[in-house]
Amino acid sequence: MSEVWAGFQPEVPGAQAQGYVEGTISGAGAAVLDYLGQGLAGSLVVIDGHATLVVIAYVVAEARRAASGR
Numbered sequence: 001m002s003e004v005w006a007g008f009q010p011e012v013p014g015a016q017a018q019g020y021v022e023g024t025i026s027g028a029g030a031a032v033l034d035y036l037g038q039g040l041a042g043s044l045v046v047i048d049g050h051a052t053l054v055v056i057a058y059v060v061a062e063a064r065r066a067a068s069g070r
Contacts (some may be wrong), residue, residue, distance in 0.1 A: 040059055
């Protein structure tokens with residue numbers, strides 16, 4: 001899955017990676033990249049089912065993320 005992340009640049013000013021995890025979901029390769037930027041936090045989830053690639057992006061105000069304890 002590392003090639004999926006090559007060149008990924010979230011559109012969040014000052015974004016820095018906070019965590020990266022690889023695994024599987026129903027047998028498909030999956031990866032999650034968490035990042036934190038200037039006032040915003042987010043996650044990018046990629047599920048590679050070989051025939052289908054699903055990408056889910058999530059961005060939230062950093063203060064809300066901190067309040068949720070995540």
